[in-house]
Amino acid sequence: MRSSPHILIIGGGVIGTSIACHLAVQGTQVTLVEAKDLASGSSGACDGLVFLQSKKPGVHLQMAMESLKRFRKLQKQLPVPVEFIQTGGLVTIETHEEYRAMKKYVQDQQAIGLDVQLLDRKQVLQREPGLSRRIIGAAYSPLDARVNPISLTLGFALAARKNHAWILTRTPVTEILVKNNRVTGVVTSRGTILADLVVNAAGAAAGKVSRMAGIQMPVMPRRGQIAVTHAGPPVLHHCLISAGYIAAKYNPDLARTAGQGISMEQTENGNLLLGSTREFVGFDTGNTLPGIRKIITEAAARLPALAAFQIIRTFAGLRPYTPDGLPILGPVSKLDGFVMAAGHEGDGIALSTITGELMADSLLDRKPAISLDDFSPERFDSLATDPMLQTDPETWRPAAQAVPQGRIR
Amino acid sequence: MADPYRNTYHVAVIGAGIGGLSAAHTLAGHGFNIVLIDENPHMGGQFLRRPFRPHNSDTGGTASGSRSRLLDRIHQDPMVPAGTWLAEAVTAPGAGVDILHPAQVLGIFPDRRIWIMASPTAGTAAGQDARLMEIKAEILVLATGAREQYLPFKGWTLPGVMSLGAAQILVKSHQVLPGACTAIAGTSPLMMALANDLLKHRGHVAALADSHSMRWKMGQLPFFIRHFPKLIQGACYAARLFRHRIPVLHGHSVQEAQGQERVSGAVFARTGPDGCLLPGTDRFWKVDSLAVGHGFVPNIELPVQAGCRVTYDPALGGWAAAVTVNMETSVNGIYAVGETTGIGGAEQSWIQGKITGMSILEQLGCIHPLQSRWGRFVKTRHQLYHRADECRSYGALLNRVCRVPAAAYGRIPDDTVICRCENITMQTIKQAVQNGFTSWSSIKKATRCGMGRCQARICGPIIQKIIQALTGTEPQIIGPPVSRGPVKNLPVRLLIPSAGNPENPPGQEKGQ
Numbered sequence A: 001m002r003s004s005p006h007i008l009i010i011g012g013g014v015i016g017t018s019i020a021c022h023l024a025v026q027g028t029q030v031t032l033v034e035a036k037d038l039a040s041g042s043s044g045a046c047d048g049l050v051f052l053q054s055k056k057p058g059v060h061l062q063m064a065m066e067s068l069k070r071f072r073k074l075q076k077q078l079p080v081p082v083e084f085i086q087t088g089g090l091v092t093i094e095t096h097e098e099y100r101a102m103k104k105y106v107q108d109q110q111a112i113g114l115d116v117q118l119l120d121r122k123q124v125l126q127r128e129p130g131l132s133r134r135i136i137g138a139a140y141s142p143l144d145a146r147v148n149p150i151s152l153t154l155g156f157a158l159a160a161r162k163n164h165a166w167i168l169t170r171t172p173v174t175e176i177l178v179k180n181n182r183v184t185g186v187v188t189s190r191g192t193i194l195a196d197l198v199v200n201a202a203g204a205a206a207g208k209v210s211r212m213a214g215i216q217m218p219v220m221p222r223r224g225q226i227a228v229t230h231a232g233p234p235v236l237h238h239c240l241i242s243a244g245y246i247a248a249k250y251n252p253d254l255a256r257t258a259g260q261g262i263s264m265e266q267t268e269n270g271n272l273l274l275g276s277t278r279e280f281v282g283f284d285t286g287n288t289l290p291g292i293r294k295i296i297t298e299a300a301a302r303l304p305a306l307a308a309f310q311i312i313r314t315f316a317g318l319r320p321y322t323p324d325g326l327p328i329l330g331p332v333s334k335l336d337g338f339v340m341a342a343g344h345e346g347d348g349i350a351l352s353t354i355t356g357e358l359m360a361d362s363l364l365d366r367k368p369a370i371s372l373d374d375f376s377p378e379r380f381d382s383l384a385t386d387p388m389l390q391t392d393p394e395t396w397r398p399a400a401q402a403v404p405q406g407r408i409r
Numbered sequence B: 001m002a003d004p005y006r007n008t009y010h011v012a013v014i015g016a017g018i019g020g021l022s023a024a025h026t027l028a029g030h031g032f033n034i035v036l037i038d039e040n041p042h043m044g045g046q047f048l049r050r051p052f053r054p055h056n057s058d059t060g061g062t063a064s065g066s067r068s069r070l071l072d073r074i075h076q077d078p079m080v081p082a083g084t085w086l087a088e089a090v091t092a093p094g095a096g097v098d099i100l101h102p103a104q105v106l107g108i109f110p111d112r113r114i115w116i117m118a119s120p121t122a123g124t125a126a127g128q129d130a131r132l133m134e135i136k137a138e139i140l141v142l143a144t145g146a147r148e149q150y151l152p153f154k155g156w157t158l159p160g161v162m163s164l165g166a167a168q169i170l171v172k173s174h175q176v177l178p179g180a181c182t183a184i185a186g187t188s189p190l191m192m193a194l195a196n197d198l199l200k201h202r203g204h205v206a207a208l209a210d211s212h213s214m215r216w217k218m219g220q221l222p223f224f225i226r227h228f229p230k231l232i233q234g235a236c237y238a239a240r241l242f243r244h245r246i247p248v249l250h251g252h253s254v255q256e257a258q259g260q261e262r263v264s265g266a267v268f269a270r271t272g273p274d275g276c277l278l279p280g281t282d283r284f285w286k287v288d289s290l291a292v293g294h295g296f297v298p299n300i301e302l303p304v305q306a307g308c309r310v311t312y313d314p315a316l317g318g319w320a321a322a323v324t325v326n327m328e329t330s331v332n333g334i335y336a337v338g339e340t341t342g343i344g345g346a347e348q349s350w351i352q353g354k355i356t357g358m359s360i361l362e363q364l365g366c367i368h369p370l371q372s373r374w375g376r377f378v379k380t381r382h383q384l385y386h387r388a389d390e391c392r393s394y395g396a397l398l399n400r401v402c403r404v405p406a407a408a409y410g411r412i413p414d415d416t417v418i419c420r421c422e423n424i425t426m427q428t429i430k431q432a433v434q435n436g437f438t439s440w441s442s443i444k445k446a447t448r449c450g451m452g453r454c455q456a457r458i459c460g461p462i463i464q465k466i467i468q469a470l471t472g473t474e475p476q477i478i479g480p481p482v483s484r485g486p487v488k489n490l491p492v493r494l495l496i497p498s499a500g501n502p503e504n505p506p507g508q509e510k511g512q
């Protein structure tokens, strides 16, 4: 590799801009190409939870913990306020099955040193008096936080630009140039841009973008719908998710009975964000009546004070889904100069800072603080004949829908 | 009254202004199930404003109708009796049209499913005792009309400053004067109409400031010759103002609304050709209310949500739903009619409603080519096409008369609030534009403008014009405001099972 490569990043979401920012502050020559506007993809249509408790113990949780450390320092480096606040997070428990599953989960997390504890109903209500009495307990961690995902993405981009990164918006990449099994640049709506390294940070569209280079990557769009209330008085002081989803990870039977799950947070402004569904419906970012109805009723059942709020808007984002729930990070060995940085599914915001740093190190041939081996694109080579890689993402649906459609986190 | 149990219709018409009424009337009597939905407790939209109650005298002075004068009779718009007749015909028992009002359409979802917040009793404001319902229709007609547009100025958020339309609603529907002494300003023909309404109801008008100079207006006169009745109407309005010695300041704009808790005075200043205010020409008027308006923009939230293509054209009043000559939108089975498709006055809505109705009848197979009516059908339709075109040309004139020089939007003072819901000032917007956020969706992300309760219904068109003025970016590139359901705020309590909400069966609750 040359001493100062020109690195081109495809995608202006939180991942692409974070990588651009981390590279640019080190004086690297960076170009970021975004098809629409910055944060117009999933990063502009999501919650802003930086939740540790929801991450699987192991490398996933390790990434999240490292990311959190960096979030604390981040505000000083970015030119706009990103509203990062460690509110503490609650994982609410409603049934005794959930309670048993969560108990084991919390023990595992405590074993690796995460500051988390199980609260009973009284303790939960002390912390969060507005919650429904049907909640029998909760797992609590003071570390869980939230951030404004849009400001975060714009902040990374503005910081990158300050350090001379070239950011092009409304410029879709239509082709990836390959010569002698080496990427040489991209063709965009505004012409050809040559580059030594091309980073695919196209979020849910990363599969499509890979195909432009003749590479198959199992990244699929997974829709999440969200409802937003007007800015009201503070009624929720922590970030909150319900145990349904996490418990189901440990006990698949619960997925069927406990089913419903929900996430809630109240932003700086006082708006409540209520989320969300997990659906495979191609690249459709529409909202559905059953989807938003379910989110709102589920949320109101846990937070009765919600009844006094009004919904002002709904929207939907496309999570970049991968089969094992981990992002795909690092160079693609089959094609020189082509690097993946996508597939964070529901954790892209939380993992953005660490991803940017690790990717910058990897791109500049330094040893990353956490090994990227677990995230290597090659781990999916065995999927080469899988229908997932053969079908169009528009029409692909998982064979046995592990998580039923319309399921709420 | 709508059948409370029915939830599928052949045709659902959203909006009971002249456009929606006309479409529903053309469709009625052919054996189809038709529902007409409007959020207002009365029929006729913005045009037919009638008193809610016969009399009222609580605030802001009494308003009582004056003796009908010759002037009123001369300038009465022929569309008023026509519209009144339409409203009666459509609502008559046996007309075959289900009327659902007051009921707000919150959203349009795939397969023409519409989500409605309906008040069970007509006459109460929507939202009280409301219930949610869902209707599916084979064909949708979007007749959501238009709303007013503003050029913000210092103090425009003070209580007592209101839109011309709001003042008109107070006088005409609630029979209440907006204040003891009102000033009127802007660029809209509605200014004259409002001044007349106020005078008729014994209100006091301090002054009327029209941003266009007398000379510019005279230059427009020849274009209005084709629309002679409108000229007569204007002349009658002017005559009444003259008789009451109301000062009319041509080439003046409002510079500032003054006051502590509410408006106590208005400052008007002479306007230069590019919309700038000339220093040293300001004049103060002591008033307790100020009505302003700078033309109209089509309500395109529902068409956008339904996925219909919208186009930008200043002659249409900005972004408008794109339609074919038969009023079909780009989405199969969805029609748009009236000012949703471009500002053009009540007659345009009426004609377009007829065309829509005929096209739908044709689509539903009611018009067989061999039927004897066929010949007449074609002829009538061609006559209607022709009249619709004439209305469009009047609309283009109207929009030109309402237009404010683009540069004026770039000169709004820095500390003026632009997005009232999120409290975003001109300075913040300017800064974001300097940082390169020059599209609607990006400036919204960078500043939070348009993210509040009104979801950019007020500030959206203003911010687009500011970006245009500051950077010269074409509106097509800035992009139309994005719209997602619910179009109007939806109280969460309506979605909660129990609480007398038959539509939400209980049972999802987990015992504990």
Ligand SMILES: Cc1cc2nc3c(=O)[nH]c(=O)nc-3n(C[C@H](O)[C@H](O)[C@H](O)COP(=O)(O)OP(=O)(O)OC[C@H]3O[C@@H](n4cnc5c(N)ncnc54)[C@H](O)[C@@H]3O)c2cc1C
Residues within 6 Å of the ligand: A010, A011, A012, A013, A014, A015, A016, A033, A034, A035, A036, A037, A038, A039, A040, A041, A042, A043, A044, A045, A046, A047, A048, A049, A050, A051, A171, A172, A173, A174, A201, A202, A203, A204, A205, A209, A222, A223, A224, A225, A226, A275, A276, A277, A316, A317, A318, A319, A320, A341, A342, A343, A344, A345, A346, A347, A348, A349, A350, A351
């Ligand atoms: C409902 C919902 C809730 C969520 N909640 C959370 C949460 O609480 N916490 C959390 O950490 N994560 C959350 N997420 C996940 C998070 O939003 C994503 O993981 C993250 O935004 C992914 O970022 P990205 O940059 O990879 O993708 P994106 O933000 O989608 O960015 C990809 C960009 O690439 C661009 N692009 C695509 N194709 C091309 C092309 N050909 N040329 C140029 N540009 C192209 C797109 O326009 C897009 O802007 C949530 C997601 C959803 C949907």
Ligand SMILES: Cc1cc2nc3c(=O)[nH]c(=O)nc-3n(C[C@H](O)[C@H](O)[C@H](O)COP(=O)(O)OP(=O)(O)OC[C@H]3O[C@@H](n4cnc5c(N)ncnc54)[C@H](O)[C@@H]3O)c2cc1C
Residues within 6 Å of the ligand: B014, B015, B016, B017, B018, B019, B020, B037, B038, B039, B040, B044, B045, B046, B047, B048, B077, B103, B104, B105, B106, B143, B144, B145, B146, B147, B148, B164, B165, B166, B168, B190, B193, B296, B299, B302, B337, B338, B339, B340, B344, B345, B346, B347, B349, B487
């Ligand atoms: C503020 C204002 C004042 C006006 N005053 C005059 C005047 O004095 N004289 C004059 O000649 N012309 C006036 N006009 C112009 C007049 O509106 C048009 O000439 C014509 O009547 C438009 O008819 P329409 O059917 O296209 O729309 P409208 O008359 O605007 O009717 C649209 C209807 O749709 C309903 N609607 C909209 N969205 C929803 C929803 N989501 N759910 C349910 N219902 C919905 C509205 O309540 C409204 O009744 C005024 C326009 C405005 C905006």
